[in-house]
Amino acid sequence: MSDLQVVATIPAKPEHADAIREALKTLVAATLAEEGCLAYELFESGSAPGTFVTVERWTDAAALEAHMGMPHVAEAFAAADGALSGEVAIHPLKPVD
Template sequence: MSELQVVATIPAKPEAADQVRQALQTLVEATRGEEGCLAYDLFESTSAPGTFVTVERWTDAEALDAHMGMPHVADAFAAADGALSGEVAIHPLQPVG
């Protein structure tokens, strides 16, 4: 069983960046306590303010799938409803080479 690394980008509307930031900070705290979560960090792009990025490590794909079904994930999406400037892009990664 190998670890799964994931990067997600969340683009907020400029006027809603604070709302999205707060929702994501709440999500981070809850997610870090999940079984299977090895790391879950939140960043904001300095070249595109209001674009948030999560860098995640999970024990496996099943842990990520379980995360996506958690109530705090649904709460974060609900809190960001109408506040995003585009789609949330979730990128599970695999090593190259």
């Protein structure tokens, strides 16, 4: 069985980008300690500042599901309340044959 690759986009309102950036940096540190997390990187779009992207690798879908229930994920979503310019989009990826 292969690892689960995931990409997520988080679009912050310009006036909240700094706060979202800090909340996401905290999320990354906590997530990297999770069982089942193989990689979790945070980026900011060079063409759309304030749009954050996580590139993630998990052992399997169960690990991703467990991650979504972690307190630090709830804290990140709470920090983002009212600070986003759109929806968080989480994309589990499937290889193209």
